[in-house]
Amino acid sequence: MDRDEESLKRRIRRLRELEKNGRLRAVNGTLADVWREGSEPKTVRLRHSFVIRRPDVVEEPPAAQLLNPRGVALRFYLLALFEAQCRLAPGAQWTGGDRPFRGRRGWNAFIAVDVAYSSTTDTYARALERTQETKRIRQVKGALLTLEGLGEQALVEIPLKRGGKYRDHQAFRLMNETGRGAAALTPDYYTVPPVDKQMIEIPIDFLLQGWVQVLHPSEIFTWLSFRLLSAHFPARHRLSGNYLYAKKREHFHLLRDSWEDSCQTLVEFGLLRRMPTIAEATAARATQGIFGILFPQSGGLGGREDRYEPYRYQLTDKGLAADALETCMKELLIRLKRQGR
The missing domain is CATH 1.10.10 (Arc Repressor Mutant, subunit A)
Structure with missing residues:
Protein backbone atom coordinates (compact mmCIF):
# COMPACT_ATOMS: atom_id res chain seq x y z
CA MET A 1 0.00 0.00 0.00
CA ASP A 2 1.00 3.65 0.16
CA ARG A 3 1.58 4.34 3.83
CA ASP A 4 5.36 4.36 3.46
CA GLU A 5 6.86 7.44 1.86
CA GLU A 6 8.57 5.69 -1.05
CA SER A 7 5.47 3.93 -2.36
CA LEU A 8 3.41 7.06 -1.82
CA LYS A 9 5.81 9.16 -3.88
CA ARG A 10 5.78 6.50 -6.60
CA ARG A 11 2.00 6.62 -6.76
CA ILE A 12 1.97 10.40 -6.94
CA ARG A 13 4.63 10.30 -9.68
CA ARG A 14 2.47 8.00 -11.80
CA LEU A 15 -0.62 10.12 -11.36
CA ARG A 16 1.30 13.28 -12.27
CA GLU A 17 2.49 11.63 -15.46
CA LEU A 18 -1.05 10.57 -16.39
CA GLU A 19 -2.12 14.16 -15.77
CA LYS A 20 0.75 15.64 -17.74
CA ASN A 21 0.47 13.45 -20.82
CA GLY A 22 -3.33 13.51 -20.85
CA ARG A 23 -3.52 9.74 -20.98
CA LEU A 24 -6.25 9.39 -18.35
CA ARG A 25 -8.41 12.04 -20.01
CA ALA A 26 -8.05 10.19 -23.32
CA VAL A 27 -8.99 6.86 -21.75
CA ASN A 28 -12.01 8.38 -20.00
CA GLY A 29 -13.05 9.86 -23.35
CA THR A 30 -12.80 6.48 -25.07
CA LEU A 31 -14.87 4.77 -22.39
CA ALA A 32 -17.48 7.55 -22.56
CA ASP A 33 -17.74 7.04 -26.34
CA VAL A 34 -18.18 3.29 -25.91
CA TRP A 35 -20.88 3.94 -23.30
CA ARG A 36 -22.77 6.52 -25.39
CA GLU A 37 -22.65 4.37 -28.53
CA GLY A 38 -23.97 1.39 -26.58
CA SER A 39 -26.93 0.90 -24.28
CA GLU A 40 -25.69 3.52 -21.76
CA PRO A 41 -26.06 1.30 -18.67
CA LYS A 42 -26.31 3.18 -15.38
CA THR A 43 -24.38 0.42 -13.61
CA VAL A 44 -22.18 -2.53 -14.48
CA ARG A 45 -23.52 -5.69 -12.85
CA LEU A 46 -21.14 -8.15 -11.24
CA ARG A 47 -21.92 -11.60 -9.84
CA HIS A 48 -21.08 -12.05 -6.16
CA SER A 49 -18.87 -15.07 -6.79
CA PHE A 50 -16.19 -12.77 -8.17
CA VAL A 51 -15.41 -11.29 -4.74
CA ILE A 52 -16.59 -13.86 -2.18
CA ARG A 53 -16.11 -17.62 -2.11
CA ARG A 54 -18.88 -20.06 -1.42
CA PRO A 55 -18.87 -21.58 2.09
CA ASP A 56 -18.23 -25.08 0.65
CA VAL A 57 -14.99 -24.20 -1.19
CA VAL A 58 -11.54 -23.27 0.05
CA GLU A 59 -10.21 -21.47 -3.02
CA GLU A 60 -9.83 -17.73 -2.99
CA PRO A 61 -12.45 -15.86 -5.03
CA PRO A 62 -11.05 -14.78 -8.41
CA ALA A 63 -10.75 -11.09 -7.47
CA ALA A 64 -8.59 -11.95 -4.45
CA GLN A 65 -6.03 -13.49 -6.81
CA LEU A 66 -5.65 -10.28 -8.80
CA LEU A 67 -4.25 -7.95 -6.15
CA ASN A 68 -0.79 -7.33 -7.55
CA PRO A 69 -0.45 -3.56 -6.84
CA ARG A 70 1.26 -2.99 -10.20
CA GLY A 71 -0.95 -5.34 -12.21
CA VAL A 72 -3.84 -4.31 -14.44
CA ALA A 73 -5.65 -7.69 -14.66
CA LEU A 74 -8.44 -6.81 -12.21
CA ARG A 75 -8.91 -3.44 -13.86
CA PHE A 76 -9.00 -4.93 -17.35
CA TYR A 77 -11.54 -7.61 -16.43
CA LEU A 78 -13.94 -5.00 -15.03
CA LEU A 79 -13.45 -2.87 -18.15
CA ALA A 80 -14.15 -5.87 -20.37
CA LEU A 81 -17.40 -6.46 -18.47
CA PHE A 82 -18.25 -2.78 -18.97
CA GLU A 83 -17.64 -3.12 -22.72
CA ALA A 84 -19.77 -6.26 -22.86
CA GLN A 85 -22.70 -4.72 -20.98
CA CYS A 86 -22.64 -1.62 -23.16
CA ARG A 87 -22.84 -3.82 -26.26
CA LEU A 88 -24.85 -6.90 -25.29
CA ALA A 89 -28.30 -7.47 -23.81
CA PRO A 90 -28.87 -9.33 -20.50
CA GLY A 91 -28.51 -13.07 -21.04
CA ALA A 92 -26.34 -12.68 -24.15
CA GLN A 93 -23.12 -14.67 -24.24
CA TRP A 94 -19.82 -12.86 -24.65
CA THR A 95 -18.62 -12.22 -28.13
CA GLY A 96 -15.39 -10.35 -28.62
CA GLY A 97 -16.80 -8.39 -31.50
CA ASP A 98 -14.23 -6.85 -33.80
CA ARG A 99 -12.47 -4.61 -31.29
CA PRO A 100 -8.75 -4.49 -32.16
CA PHE A 101 -5.84 -4.02 -29.79
CA ARG A 102 -4.54 -0.90 -31.56
CA GLY A 103 -6.21 2.40 -32.28
CA ARG A 104 -8.25 4.95 -30.34
CA ARG A 105 -11.05 2.44 -29.76
CA GLY A 106 -8.75 -0.54 -29.27
CA TRP A 107 -8.31 -2.49 -26.04
CA ASN A 108 -5.07 -0.59 -25.40
CA ALA A 109 -7.14 2.60 -25.11
CA PHE A 110 -9.14 1.19 -22.18
CA ILE A 111 -6.33 1.42 -19.62
CA ALA A 112 -4.22 4.34 -18.35
CA VAL A 113 -0.65 3.30 -17.48
CA ASP A 114 2.64 5.19 -17.40
CA VAL A 115 4.53 3.01 -19.89
CA ALA A 116 7.22 5.63 -20.64
CA TYR A 117 8.92 5.49 -17.22
CA SER A 118 12.54 4.29 -17.05
CA SER A 119 13.64 2.93 -13.66
CA THR A 120 17.27 3.19 -14.81
CA THR A 121 17.20 6.96 -15.27
CA ASP A 122 14.24 7.65 -12.95
CA THR A 123 12.71 9.77 -15.72
CA TYR A 124 10.03 9.51 -18.39
CA ALA A 125 11.33 8.89 -21.89
CA ARG A 126 9.25 10.65 -24.52
CA ALA A 127 8.79 7.77 -26.96
CA LEU A 128 6.68 7.89 -30.10
CA GLU A 129 2.97 7.27 -29.57
CA ARG A 130 3.20 4.08 -31.64
CA THR A 131 5.88 2.78 -29.28
CA GLN A 132 3.85 3.67 -26.22
CA GLU A 133 0.79 2.00 -27.75
CA THR A 134 2.81 -1.17 -28.28
CA LYS A 135 3.81 -1.11 -24.60
CA ARG A 136 0.18 -0.66 -23.55
CA ILE A 137 -0.82 -3.61 -25.72
CA ARG A 138 1.86 -5.63 -23.96
CA GLN A 139 0.24 -4.67 -20.64
CA VAL A 140 -3.16 -5.83 -21.89
CA LYS A 141 -1.75 -9.13 -23.13
CA GLY A 142 -0.03 -9.60 -19.79
CA ALA A 143 -3.37 -8.99 -18.05
CA LEU A 144 -5.01 -11.62 -20.27
CA LEU A 145 -2.32 -14.16 -19.39
CA THR A 146 -2.84 -13.43 -15.70
CA LEU A 147 -6.60 -13.85 -16.05
CA GLU A 148 -6.12 -17.11 -17.93
CA GLY A 149 -3.65 -18.45 -15.40
CA LEU A 150 -6.14 -18.97 -12.56
CA GLY A 151 -6.78 -22.63 -13.33
CA GLU A 152 -10.43 -23.60 -12.90
CA GLN A 153 -11.10 -19.97 -11.96
CA ALA A 154 -9.59 -18.64 -15.18
CA LEU A 155 -11.47 -15.53 -16.28
CA VAL A 156 -10.45 -15.59 -19.94
CA GLU A 157 -9.49 -18.13 -22.57
CA ILE A 158 -6.84 -17.33 -25.15
CA PRO A 159 -6.95 -19.75 -28.11
CA LEU A 160 -3.98 -20.75 -30.19
CA LYS A 161 -3.55 -19.48 -33.71
CA ARG A 162 -3.73 -21.87 -36.63
CA GLY A 163 -0.77 -24.17 -36.39
CA GLY A 164 -0.92 -24.20 -32.59
CA LYS A 165 2.34 -22.35 -31.99
CA TYR A 166 1.28 -18.85 -30.97
CA ARG A 167 -1.58 -17.46 -28.90
CA ASP A 168 -4.31 -15.47 -30.60
CA HIS A 169 -4.82 -12.75 -27.98
CA GLN A 170 -7.19 -10.90 -30.31
CA ALA A 171 -9.65 -13.83 -30.09
CA PHE A 172 -9.75 -14.05 -26.28
CA ARG A 173 -13.02 -15.15 -24.68
CA LEU A 174 -14.35 -13.90 -21.33
CA MET A 175 -15.45 -16.35 -18.64
CA ASN A 176 -18.14 -15.81 -16.03
CA GLU A 177 -17.05 -14.28 -12.73
CA THR A 178 -16.56 -17.68 -11.05
CA GLY A 179 -14.12 -18.79 -13.75
CA ARG A 180 -14.08 -21.34 -16.54
CA GLY A 181 -14.98 -24.29 -14.27
CA ALA A 182 -13.57 -27.80 -14.08
CA ALA A 183 -15.03 -29.15 -17.33
CA ALA A 184 -12.47 -28.39 -20.02
CA LEU A 185 -14.86 -29.15 -22.90
CA THR A 186 -17.67 -26.92 -21.58
CA PRO A 187 -16.07 -23.73 -20.25
CA ASP A 188 -18.37 -21.28 -18.51
CA TYR A 189 -18.25 -18.45 -21.04
CA TYR A 190 -19.38 -15.02 -19.86
CA THR A 191 -23.01 -14.07 -20.22
CA VAL A 192 -24.35 -10.62 -19.34
CA PRO A 193 -26.17 -11.01 -15.99
CA PRO A 194 -29.84 -10.12 -15.65
CA VAL A 195 -31.07 -7.01 -13.90
CA ASP A 196 -31.20 -8.52 -10.43
CA LYS A 197 -31.07 -7.04 -6.95
CA GLN A 198 -28.65 -9.79 -5.94
CA MET A 199 -25.94 -8.43 -8.25
CA ILE A 200 -23.12 -6.14 -7.22
CA GLU A 201 -23.95 -2.85 -8.92
CA ILE A 202 -20.99 -0.72 -9.99
CA PRO A 203 -22.13 2.86 -10.73
CA ILE A 204 -21.02 3.90 -14.18
CA ASP A 205 -19.08 6.90 -12.80
CA GLY A 299 -27.33 -3.97 21.15
CA GLY A 300 -24.66 -3.89 23.83
CA LEU A 301 -21.04 -4.89 23.48
CA GLY A 302 -21.12 -7.33 26.37
CA GLY A 303 -18.91 -5.09 28.49
CA ARG A 304 -16.10 -4.98 25.90
CA GLU A 305 -13.99 -1.91 25.40
Whole structure:
Protein backbone atom coordinates (compact mmCIF):
# COMPACT_ATOMS: atom_id res chain seq x y z
CA MET A 1 0.00 0.00 0.00
CA ASP A 2 1.00 3.65 0.16
CA ARG A 3 1.58 4.34 3.83
CA ASP A 4 5.36 4.36 3.46
CA GLU A 5 6.86 7.44 1.86
CA GLU A 6 8.57 5.69 -1.05
CA SER A 7 5.47 3.93 -2.36
CA LEU A 8 3.41 7.06 -1.82
CA LYS A 9 5.81 9.16 -3.88
CA ARG A 10 5.78 6.50 -6.60
CA ARG A 11 2.00 6.62 -6.76
CA ILE A 12 1.97 10.40 -6.94
CA ARG A 13 4.63 10.30 -9.68
CA ARG A 14 2.47 8.00 -11.80
CA LEU A 15 -0.62 10.12 -11.36
CA ARG A 16 1.30 13.28 -12.27
CA GLU A 17 2.49 11.63 -15.46
CA LEU A 18 -1.05 10.57 -16.39
CA GLU A 19 -2.12 14.16 -15.77
CA LYS A 20 0.75 15.64 -17.74
CA ASN A 21 0.47 13.45 -20.82
CA GLY A 22 -3.33 13.51 -20.85
CA ARG A 23 -3.52 9.74 -20.98
CA LEU A 24 -6.25 9.39 -18.35
CA ARG A 25 -8.41 12.04 -20.01
CA ALA A 26 -8.05 10.19 -23.32
CA VAL A 27 -8.99 6.86 -21.75
CA ASN A 28 -12.01 8.38 -20.00
CA GLY A 29 -13.05 9.86 -23.35
CA THR A 30 -12.80 6.48 -25.07
CA LEU A 31 -14.87 4.77 -22.39
CA ALA A 32 -17.48 7.55 -22.56
CA ASP A 33 -17.74 7.04 -26.34
CA VAL A 34 -18.18 3.29 -25.91
CA TRP A 35 -20.88 3.94 -23.30
CA ARG A 36 -22.77 6.52 -25.39
CA GLU A 37 -22.65 4.37 -28.53
CA GLY A 38 -23.97 1.39 -26.58
CA SER A 39 -26.93 0.90 -24.28
CA GLU A 40 -25.69 3.52 -21.76
CA PRO A 41 -26.06 1.30 -18.67
CA LYS A 42 -26.31 3.18 -15.38
CA THR A 43 -24.38 0.42 -13.61
CA VAL A 44 -22.18 -2.53 -14.48
CA ARG A 45 -23.52 -5.69 -12.85
CA LEU A 46 -21.14 -8.15 -11.24
CA ARG A 47 -21.92 -11.60 -9.84
CA HIS A 48 -21.08 -12.05 -6.16
CA SER A 49 -18.87 -15.07 -6.79
CA PHE A 50 -16.19 -12.77 -8.17
CA VAL A 51 -15.41 -11.29 -4.74
CA ILE A 52 -16.59 -13.86 -2.18
CA ARG A 53 -16.11 -17.62 -2.11
CA ARG A 54 -18.88 -20.06 -1.42
CA PRO A 55 -18.87 -21.58 2.09
CA ASP A 56 -18.23 -25.08 0.65
CA VAL A 57 -14.99 -24.20 -1.19
CA VAL A 58 -11.54 -23.27 0.05
CA GLU A 59 -10.21 -21.47 -3.02
CA GLU A 60 -9.83 -17.73 -2.99
CA PRO A 61 -12.45 -15.86 -5.03
CA PRO A 62 -11.05 -14.78 -8.41
CA ALA A 63 -10.75 -11.09 -7.47
CA ALA A 64 -8.59 -11.95 -4.45
CA GLN A 65 -6.03 -13.49 -6.81
CA LEU A 66 -5.65 -10.28 -8.80
CA LEU A 67 -4.25 -7.95 -6.15
CA ASN A 68 -0.79 -7.33 -7.55
CA PRO A 69 -0.45 -3.56 -6.84
CA ARG A 70 1.26 -2.99 -10.20
CA GLY A 71 -0.95 -5.34 -12.21
CA VAL A 72 -3.84 -4.31 -14.44
CA ALA A 73 -5.65 -7.69 -14.66
CA LEU A 74 -8.44 -6.81 -12.21
CA ARG A 75 -8.91 -3.44 -13.86
CA PHE A 76 -9.00 -4.93 -17.35
CA TYR A 77 -11.54 -7.61 -16.43
CA LEU A 78 -13.94 -5.00 -15.03
CA LEU A 79 -13.45 -2.87 -18.15
CA ALA A 80 -14.15 -5.87 -20.37
CA LEU A 81 -17.40 -6.46 -18.47
CA PHE A 82 -18.25 -2.78 -18.97
CA GLU A 83 -17.64 -3.12 -22.72
CA ALA A 84 -19.77 -6.26 -22.86
CA GLN A 85 -22.70 -4.72 -20.98
CA CYS A 86 -22.64 -1.62 -23.16
CA ARG A 87 -22.84 -3.82 -26.26
CA LEU A 88 -24.85 -6.90 -25.29
CA ALA A 89 -28.30 -7.47 -23.81
CA PRO A 90 -28.87 -9.33 -20.50
CA GLY A 91 -28.51 -13.07 -21.04
CA ALA A 92 -26.34 -12.68 -24.15
CA GLN A 93 -23.12 -14.67 -24.24
CA TRP A 94 -19.82 -12.86 -24.65
CA THR A 95 -18.62 -12.22 -28.13
CA GLY A 96 -15.39 -10.35 -28.62
CA GLY A 97 -16.80 -8.39 -31.50
CA ASP A 98 -14.23 -6.85 -33.80
CA ARG A 99 -12.47 -4.61 -31.29
CA PRO A 100 -8.75 -4.49 -32.16
CA PHE A 101 -5.84 -4.02 -29.79
CA ARG A 102 -4.54 -0.90 -31.56
CA GLY A 103 -6.21 2.40 -32.28
CA ARG A 104 -8.25 4.95 -30.34
CA ARG A 105 -11.05 2.44 -29.76
CA GLY A 106 -8.75 -0.54 -29.27
CA TRP A 107 -8.31 -2.49 -26.04
CA ASN A 108 -5.07 -0.59 -25.40
CA ALA A 109 -7.14 2.60 -25.11
CA PHE A 110 -9.14 1.19 -22.18
CA ILE A 111 -6.33 1.42 -19.62
CA ALA A 112 -4.22 4.34 -18.35
CA VAL A 113 -0.65 3.30 -17.48
CA ASP A 114 2.64 5.19 -17.40
CA VAL A 115 4.53 3.01 -19.89
CA ALA A 116 7.22 5.63 -20.64
CA TYR A 117 8.92 5.49 -17.22
CA SER A 118 12.54 4.29 -17.05
CA SER A 119 13.64 2.93 -13.66
CA THR A 120 17.27 3.19 -14.81
CA THR A 121 17.20 6.96 -15.27
CA ASP A 122 14.24 7.65 -12.95
CA THR A 123 12.71 9.77 -15.72
CA TYR A 124 10.03 9.51 -18.39
CA ALA A 125 11.33 8.89 -21.89
CA ARG A 126 9.25 10.65 -24.52
CA ALA A 127 8.79 7.77 -26.96
CA LEU A 128 6.68 7.89 -30.10
CA GLU A 129 2.97 7.27 -29.57
CA ARG A 130 3.20 4.08 -31.64
CA THR A 131 5.88 2.78 -29.28
CA GLN A 132 3.85 3.67 -26.22
CA GLU A 133 0.79 2.00 -27.75
CA THR A 134 2.81 -1.17 -28.28
CA LYS A 135 3.81 -1.11 -24.60
CA ARG A 136 0.18 -0.66 -23.55
CA ILE A 137 -0.82 -3.61 -25.72
CA ARG A 138 1.86 -5.63 -23.96
CA GLN A 139 0.24 -4.67 -20.64
CA VAL A 140 -3.16 -5.83 -21.89
CA LYS A 141 -1.75 -9.13 -23.13
CA GLY A 142 -0.03 -9.60 -19.79
CA ALA A 143 -3.37 -8.99 -18.05
CA LEU A 144 -5.01 -11.62 -20.27
CA LEU A 145 -2.32 -14.16 -19.39
CA THR A 146 -2.84 -13.43 -15.70
CA LEU A 147 -6.60 -13.85 -16.05
CA GLU A 148 -6.12 -17.11 -17.93
CA GLY A 149 -3.65 -18.45 -15.40
CA LEU A 150 -6.14 -18.97 -12.56
CA GLY A 151 -6.78 -22.63 -13.33
CA GLU A 152 -10.43 -23.60 -12.90
CA GLN A 153 -11.10 -19.97 -11.96
CA ALA A 154 -9.59 -18.64 -15.18
CA LEU A 155 -11.47 -15.53 -16.28
CA VAL A 156 -10.45 -15.59 -19.94
CA GLU A 157 -9.49 -18.13 -22.57
CA ILE A 158 -6.84 -17.33 -25.15
CA PRO A 159 -6.95 -19.75 -28.11
CA LEU A 160 -3.98 -20.75 -30.19
CA LYS A 161 -3.55 -19.48 -33.71
CA ARG A 162 -3.73 -21.87 -36.63
CA GLY A 163 -0.77 -24.17 -36.39
CA GLY A 164 -0.92 -24.20 -32.59
CA LYS A 165 2.34 -22.35 -31.99
CA TYR A 166 1.28 -18.85 -30.97
CA ARG A 167 -1.58 -17.46 -28.90
CA ASP A 168 -4.31 -15.47 -30.60
CA HIS A 169 -4.82 -12.75 -27.98
CA GLN A 170 -7.19 -10.90 -30.31
CA ALA A 171 -9.65 -13.83 -30.09
CA PHE A 172 -9.75 -14.05 -26.28
CA ARG A 173 -13.02 -15.15 -24.68
CA LEU A 174 -14.35 -13.90 -21.33
CA MET A 175 -15.45 -16.35 -18.64
CA ASN A 176 -18.14 -15.81 -16.03
CA GLU A 177 -17.05 -14.28 -12.73
CA THR A 178 -16.56 -17.68 -11.05
CA GLY A 179 -14.12 -18.79 -13.75
CA ARG A 180 -14.08 -21.34 -16.54
CA GLY A 181 -14.98 -24.29 -14.27
CA ALA A 182 -13.57 -27.80 -14.08
CA ALA A 183 -15.03 -29.15 -17.33
CA ALA A 184 -12.47 -28.39 -20.02
CA LEU A 185 -14.86 -29.15 -22.90
CA THR A 186 -17.67 -26.92 -21.58
CA PRO A 187 -16.07 -23.73 -20.25
CA ASP A 188 -18.37 -21.28 -18.51
CA TYR A 189 -18.25 -18.45 -21.04
CA TYR A 190 -19.38 -15.02 -19.86
CA THR A 191 -23.01 -14.07 -20.22
CA VAL A 192 -24.35 -10.62 -19.34
CA PRO A 193 -26.17 -11.01 -15.99
CA PRO A 194 -29.84 -10.12 -15.65
CA VAL A 195 -31.07 -7.01 -13.90
CA ASP A 196 -31.20 -8.52 -10.43
CA LYS A 197 -31.07 -7.04 -6.95
CA GLN A 198 -28.65 -9.79 -5.94
CA MET A 199 -25.94 -8.43 -8.25
CA ILE A 200 -23.12 -6.14 -7.22
CA GLU A 201 -23.95 -2.85 -8.92
CA ILE A 202 -20.99 -0.72 -9.99
CA PRO A 203 -22.13 2.86 -10.73
CA ILE A 204 -21.02 3.90 -14.18
CA ASP A 205 -19.08 6.90 -12.80
CA PHE A 206 -16.62 4.46 -11.25
CA LEU A 207 -15.47 3.74 -14.80
CA LEU A 208 -16.19 6.97 -16.64
CA GLN A 209 -14.61 9.27 -14.02
CA GLY A 210 -11.41 7.22 -13.88
CA TRP A 211 -11.68 5.57 -10.46
CA VAL A 212 -11.04 2.13 -11.91
CA GLN A 213 -7.79 3.55 -13.33
CA VAL A 214 -6.34 5.24 -10.23
CA LEU A 215 -7.29 2.89 -7.38
CA HIS A 216 -5.01 0.02 -6.42
CA PRO A 217 -6.42 -3.49 -6.93
CA SER A 218 -6.76 -4.01 -3.16
CA GLU A 219 -8.74 -0.75 -2.90
CA ILE A 220 -11.02 -1.81 -5.77
CA PHE A 221 -11.53 -5.20 -4.11
CA THR A 222 -12.36 -3.63 -0.76
CA TRP A 223 -14.78 -1.19 -2.42
CA LEU A 224 -16.49 -4.08 -4.24
CA SER A 225 -16.84 -5.97 -0.95
CA PHE A 226 -18.72 -2.99 0.50
CA ARG A 227 -21.01 -2.94 -2.53
CA LEU A 228 -21.82 -6.59 -1.85
CA LEU A 229 -22.40 -5.97 1.86
CA SER A 230 -24.64 -2.97 1.20
CA ALA A 231 -26.73 -5.03 -1.24
CA HIS A 232 -27.14 -7.89 1.26
CA PHE A 233 -27.69 -5.71 4.34
CA PRO A 234 -29.21 -2.45 3.00
CA ALA A 235 -30.95 -1.42 6.24
CA ARG A 236 -27.81 -1.88 8.30
CA HIS A 237 -25.82 -0.02 5.67
CA ARG A 238 -28.16 2.99 5.79
CA LEU A 239 -28.38 3.03 9.57
CA SER A 240 -24.92 2.27 10.90
CA GLY A 241 -22.72 1.08 8.03
CA ASN A 242 -21.22 -2.30 7.24
CA TYR A 243 -18.11 -4.02 8.59
CA LEU A 244 -16.22 -7.31 8.39
CA TYR A 245 -14.94 -9.22 11.39
CA ALA A 246 -11.79 -11.29 10.85
CA LYS A 247 -13.77 -14.52 10.38
CA LYS A 248 -15.98 -12.90 7.78
CA ARG A 249 -12.99 -11.43 5.94
CA GLU A 250 -11.80 -14.98 5.31
CA HIS A 251 -14.69 -15.49 2.89
CA PHE A 252 -13.31 -12.62 0.82
CA HIS A 253 -9.67 -13.59 1.54
CA LEU A 254 -9.00 -10.02 2.62
CA LEU A 255 -5.94 -9.56 4.80
CA ARG A 256 -6.41 -7.29 7.80
CA ASP A 257 -3.71 -4.75 6.93
CA SER A 258 -4.86 -4.51 3.33
CA TRP A 259 -8.49 -4.15 4.40
CA GLU A 260 -7.83 -1.45 6.99
CA ASP A 261 -5.47 0.53 4.78
CA SER A 262 -7.86 0.36 1.83
CA CYS A 263 -10.76 1.51 4.01
CA GLN A 264 -8.75 4.50 5.22
CA THR A 265 -7.72 5.40 1.66
CA LEU A 266 -11.28 5.12 0.36
CA VAL A 267 -12.43 7.41 3.17
CA GLU A 268 -9.78 9.97 2.20
CA PHE A 269 -10.86 9.77 -1.45
CA GLY A 270 -14.50 10.34 -0.53
CA LEU A 271 -15.79 6.90 -1.56
CA LEU A 272 -16.46 5.66 1.99
CA ARG A 273 -17.63 7.32 5.18
CA ARG A 274 -16.60 5.96 8.57
CA MET A 275 -19.60 5.81 10.86
CA PRO A 276 -19.43 6.57 14.59
CA THR A 277 -18.83 3.57 16.83
CA ILE A 278 -21.38 2.81 19.53
CA ALA A 279 -19.07 4.37 22.11
CA GLU A 280 -18.60 7.49 19.98
CA ALA A 281 -22.34 7.77 19.39
CA THR A 282 -23.03 7.29 23.11
CA ALA A 283 -20.56 10.04 24.02
CA ALA A 284 -22.01 12.36 21.40
CA ARG A 285 -25.54 11.63 22.56
CA ALA A 286 -24.67 13.15 25.93
CA THR A 287 -24.21 16.53 24.27
CA GLN A 288 -26.08 16.19 20.99
CA GLY A 289 -29.42 14.46 21.19
CA ILE A 290 -29.66 14.17 17.42
CA PHE A 291 -27.06 11.36 17.49
CA GLY A 292 -29.44 9.28 19.52
CA ILE A 293 -31.86 9.42 16.62
CA LEU A 294 -29.35 8.95 13.82
CA PHE A 295 -27.31 6.18 15.46
CA PRO A 296 -29.51 4.18 17.85
CA GLN A 297 -27.76 1.51 19.87
CA SER A 298 -29.20 -1.81 18.68
CA GLY A 299 -27.33 -3.97 21.15
CA GLY A 300 -24.66 -3.89 23.83
CA LEU A 301 -21.04 -4.89 23.48
CA GLY A 302 -21.12 -7.33 26.37
CA GLY A 303 -18.91 -5.09 28.49
CA ARG A 304 -16.10 -4.98 25.90
CA GLU A 305 -13.99 -1.91 25.40
CA ASP A 306 -14.66 0.29 22.37
CA ARG A 307 -11.36 -0.78 20.82
CA TYR A 308 -12.89 -4.20 20.17
CA GLU A 309 -15.72 -2.73 18.13
CA PRO A 310 -15.02 -2.79 14.39
CA TYR A 311 -15.26 0.36 12.35
CA ARG A 312 -18.35 0.50 10.18
CA TYR A 313 -18.48 2.25 6.82
CA GLN A 314 -21.04 3.59 4.38
CA LEU A 315 -20.54 3.93 0.66
CA THR A 316 -20.65 7.55 -0.49
CA ASP A 317 -21.48 7.22 -4.17
CA LYS A 318 -21.68 10.98 -4.62
CA GLY A 319 -17.91 10.92 -4.42
CA LEU A 320 -17.78 8.91 -7.65
CA ALA A 321 -18.97 11.96 -9.62
CA ALA A 322 -15.72 13.77 -8.78
CA ASP A 323 -12.73 13.62 -11.10
CA ALA A 324 -10.73 10.64 -9.81
CA LEU A 325 -7.31 11.92 -10.82
CA GLU A 326 -7.81 15.36 -9.29
CA THR A 327 -9.24 13.93 -6.06
CA CYS A 328 -6.52 11.31 -5.61
CA MET A 329 -3.71 13.76 -6.32
CA LYS A 330 -5.06 16.22 -3.78
CA GLU A 331 -5.51 13.64 -1.03
CA LEU A 332 -2.21 11.84 -1.63
CA LEU A 333 -0.29 15.13 -1.53
CA ILE A 334 -1.99 15.94 1.78
CA ARG A 335 -0.95 12.53 3.09
CA LEU A 336 2.62 13.05 1.90
CA LYS A 337 2.79 16.44 3.61
CA ARG A 338 1.38 14.93 6.79
CA GLN A 339 3.99 12.18 6.76
CA GLY A 340 6.78 14.71 6.29
CA ARG A 341 6.07 16.45 9.56
